[in-house]
Amino acid sequence: GRRTTAFVDLSLADVKAVKNAAGTTVNDVVLALCGGALRRYLDGRGELPDTSLLATVPVSVRGTSTAGGANQVSALFARLGTDIADPLERLEFVARTNRNAKEHSKAIPAEALQEW
Numbered sequence: 001g002r003r004t005t006a007f008v009d010l011s012l013a014d015v016k017a018v019k020n021a022a023g024t025t026v027n028d029v030v031l032a033l034c035g036g037a038l039r040r041y042l043d044g045r046g047e048l049p050d051t052s053l054l055a056t057v058p059v060s061v062r063g064t065s066t067a068g069g070a071n072q073v074s075a076l077f078a079r080l081g082t083d084i085a086d087p088l089e090r091l092e093f094v095a096r097t098n099r100n101a102k103e104h105s106k107a108i109p110a111e112a113l114q115e116w
Contacts, residue, residue: 057077
C-alpha cells in the first residue's frame with residue numbers, strides 16, 4: 001500500500017529543556033511529539049480515532065536478562081495521546097501512562113518476554 005514517511009531533526013537540548021520543565025523523560029517528550037504529529041496527520045485526513053493510538057517501543061533488557069544472544073530486547077506498549085489536542089496535556093498523559101507501563105513490565109521477568 002501507500003506509505004507516508006516524515007523525518008525531523010530535533011535539538012536534544014530543546015527536548016531536554018521540555019523534559020526538565022515538565023518533569024518527564026526524554027522518551028516521554030519524543031513519544032508525545034510523535035503522538036502530536038500522528039494526530040495532525042490523521043485529523044487532516046479525517047481519520048483521527050477517538051481513542052489514543054498505541055505504540056510498541058523497544059526496550060533493552062541487557063543487564064536484567066540471563067538469556068544469551070546479542071539482542072536482549074523486550075517491548076513496552078505506550079499510548080501516544082493522539083486523542084488529546086493540547087500538547088502539554090498529551091505529554092502529561094504519555095508520561096503517566098509510561099510510568100504505569102514500566103511498572104507492569106517490571107512485573108514480568110525479561111526472560112519470559114524474550115522466550116515469548
